[in-house]
Amino acid sequence: MKSLSRLLAIIRKEVRQLRRDRLTFGMIVGIPVIQMLLFGYAINTDVRNLRTAIADQANTHLSRQFVAELRETQVVDIIEFVDTPAALDKRLRLGEISIGVVIPHDFDRRVLDPERPAVQLLVDGSDPTISSVAIQLRNMPIAFDTGTSAPRNHNIEIRPNYNPERRTPVNVIPGLMGIILTLTMMMFTAVAIVRERERGNLELLINTPVSSAELMIGKVIPYIVIGMIQLALILVVGDLLFQVPMRGSVLDLYLASGAFIAANLALGLVISTIAKTQFQAMQMTIFMLMPSILLSGFVFPFAGMPRFAQLLGEILPVTHFIRLTRGIMLREAGLMELYPELVALGLFTLVAMTAAAVRFTKRLD
Amino acid sequence: MINDYAIEASGLSKHFGDLKAVSKLDLKVPRGKIYGFLGPNGSGKSTTIRMLCGLLTPTEGTANVLGTAIPGSARELKPRIGYMTQKFSLFGDMTVVENLQFIAEIYSVPKKDRRTRIDELLGKYDLVGQRRQLAGTMSGGQKQRLALACAVLHHPELLLLDEPTSAVDPQSRRDFWANLFRLAEGGTTIMVSTHYMDEAERCHRLAILDRGIKVADGTPQELQASTGMHIVEVTADDPYQAQEALDCDEHIRSVTQLGMRLRVLIPEQFSQPVGLVQQHLDEHGVTADVRLTTASLEDVFVSVTMSPEERAA
Numbered sequence A: 001m002k003s004l005s006r007l008l009a010i011i012r013k014e015v016r017q018l019r020r021d022r023l024t025f026g027m028i029v030g031i032p033v034i035q036m037l038l039f040g041y042a043i044n045t046d047v048r049n050l051r052t053a054i055a056d057q058a059n060t061h062l063s064r065q066f067v068a069e070l071r072e073t074q075v076v077d078i079i080e081f082v083d084t085p086a087a088l089d090k091r092l093r094l095g096e097i098s099i100g101v102v103i104p105h106d107f108d109r110r111v112l113d114p115e116r117p118a119v120q121l122l123v124d125g126s127d128p129t130i131s132s133v134a135i136q137l138r139n140m141p142i143a144f145d146t147g148t149s150a151p152r153n154h155n156i157e158i159r160p161n162y163n164p165e166r167r168t169p170v171n172v173i174p175g176l177m178g179i180i181l182t183l184t185m186m187m188f189t190a191v192a193i194v195r196e197r198e199r200g201n202l203e204l205l206i207n208t209p210v211s212s213a214e215l216m217i218g219k220v221i222p223y224i225v226i227g228m229i230q231l232a233l234i235l236v237v238g239d240l241l242f243q244v245p246m247r248g249s250v251l252d253l254y255l256a257s258g259a260f261i262a263a264n265l266a267l268g269l270v271i272s273t274i275a276k277t278q279f280q281a282m283q284m285t286i287f288m289l290m291p292s293i294l295l296s297g298f299v300f301p302f303a304g305m306p307r308f309a310q311l312l313g314e315i316l317p318v319t320h321f322i323r324l325t326r327g328i329m330l331r332e333a334g335l336m337e338l339y340p341e342l343v344a345l346g347l348f349t350l351v352a353m354t355a356a357a358v359r360f361t362k363r364l365d
Numbered sequence B: 001m002i003n004d005y006a007i008e009a010s011g012l013s014k015h016f017g018d019l020k021a022v023s024k025l026d027l028k029v030p031r032g033k034i035y036g037f038l039g040p041n042g043s044g045k046s047t048t049i050r051m052l053c054g055l056l057t058p059t060e061g062t063a064n065v066l067g068t069a070i071p072g073s074a075r076e077l078k079p080r081i082g083y084m085t086q087k088f089s090l091f092g093d094m095t096v097v098e099n100l101q102f103i104a105e106i107y108s109v110p111k112k113d114r115r116t117r118i119d120e121l122l123g124k125y126d127l128v129g130q131r132r133q134l135a136g137t138m139s140g141g142q143k144q145r146l147a148l149a150c151a152v153l154h155h156p157e158l159l160l161l162d163e164p165t166s167a168v169d170p171q172s173r174r175d176f177w178a179n180l181f182r183l184a185e186g187g188t189t190i191m192v193s194t195h196y197m198d199e200a201e202r203c204h205r206l207a208i209l210d211r212g213i214k215v216a217d218g219t220p221q222e223l224q225a226s227t228g229m230h231i232v233e234v235t236a237d238d239p240y241q242a243q244e245a246l247d248c249d250e251h252i253r254s255v256t257q258l259g260m261r262l263r264v265l266i267p268e269q270f271s272q273p274v275g276l277v278q279q280h281l282d283e284h285g286v287t288a289d290v291r292l293t294t295a296s297l298e299d300v301f302v303s304v305t306m307s308p309e310e311r312a313a
């Protein structure tokens, strides 16, 4: 009973201080929104409408069909037809176009010949995104400049799903949710506790009847609520700006997020028991954030990572959370179908909490 | 268990690596008294207080605080002691009343009593006008009164105050001590650390700490009576010249200047202290009034913090 009222006292105090801390308050709203805008718009390799000119020297039925199908992909925006490859070169140099397509006189014959490329693509190599698109175009079932893979069929077929690993906002935002929550939850808790130590508040608090558990739980609960608010914010912005679908159940998503937030708060507590200053706490948060971004499957496909990186990734809570959110939001999976990820998050929380409790003694030495 | 002492420590030591912050400290703090802890910065006052309230684990030695053994679980001790940290440790971004309310909740003061208790403290510690002010924006004296109000809110039996007056003006210090006497009269045991002589003089008993070692303890009167030194006061027109004249004699342990006066410490074994001083002054042609006087606490402090070589020479 007394314990509960002490816990409530800590929570009340924490909320009161948070309300007055404009910067933190701003970050609660600002970090998710700004990160969403940055990542949502910037991490977008779904390139469309590249300015393209074509030198169709064949001008046959087949070549015109090829051009039509190329146009249908929407990857290229054909703005001009020119006569010679030299004209394409010039426009590329001037930056008027990003891609030039040369269709040689003997296009119809080349298509049948596995030894020779049927079409030549001239690409503005200074932009890596455009180069990567060109490589994807090359992988279409027609042999372009390298000619390494010969066409097996005569029909020129251009597949519209040219980018099987599409990273549209739809795919980015469920992962981004995990990154944003990792950053804010870990940082807020770690800093909140370290700040109290720096200011000397902790020396006063640990000389009162407050127990370590009351202190830790009381500090963490307000941040769970904040995490849930951030989650709502991300979902609303994701829906309004990027039309990110929510195919599964919102309740499932919130339950999954609860488990994930708990894991991050526990990690924040561990950091707070190690860091001596707020600056150190921030550094350690960033240190944990980097692998969360790189090894979680957020940026690079998990399956393509080396074994060791995968193992590290499996330890990170955000890896499991991204699987959960992609599953629930995009594939309409139920929470129970994804239970191994929940178990992983639970285990992580348990271990981190234990470590924090062991390290967080009511002493100064 | 009825015990005459609120705190009994024996052989209490705390080492930080090679540094012996506190060495083999024996203490007996009687109940209901103000016990002073006098020492310069870094002499181990804060470290000792932290050990006594269970914040630091002693490297060696034991203590008994209000019947609770240290080292050990200090949990049942917490509601019975009030601790005022050296650095202001309340919440600067909360108002005076919010801070008091928080402390009241933490100490489980019954809800119905909270308001009256807080109002009583605001009145007693002259904080009525600041009740809605953020604690961080208050003056040193106001912060100190708030810290004391928070430390005594739950009626602790033992108050541990770590240099409570180091950041306040002289008037606030006098008022603060008036409050301490009132608390002691009410039966609270108070242990207060300080580096001010005038404050030490007000304590019922005190211990003098030097580089982690207790070099003297007793009532201020006892300490003043047992310095083992003659105190010779020299009033000269030119105290600098007088000081120079006295610096050369190895019988003279210490010469301290206080304005126009010098306080000269000479071991008790020496039978003619005034004559000795007068002789040196005459030799240097310094005219001065020389007379024997009684030891102040400052003299006690100077004499007990001398190194053994200085003392014996």
Ligand SMILES: Nc1ncnc2c1ncn2[C@@H]1O[C@H](COP(=O)(O)OP(=O)(O)O)[C@@H](O)[C@H]1O
Pocket: B016, B019, B021, B039, B040, B041, B042, B043, B044, B045, B046, B047, B048
């Ligand atoms: N946590 C600590 N780690 C290392 N050294 C410490 C620590 N706390 C205090 N000290 C050292 O112990 C000595 C005594 O410090 P302290 O008890 O704060 O002195 P006082 O309160 O009398 O000024 C000082 O030299 C100080 O630097």
Ligand SMILES: [Mg+2]
Pocket: B042, B045, B046, B047, B086, B162, B163
């Ligand atoms: Mg100190």
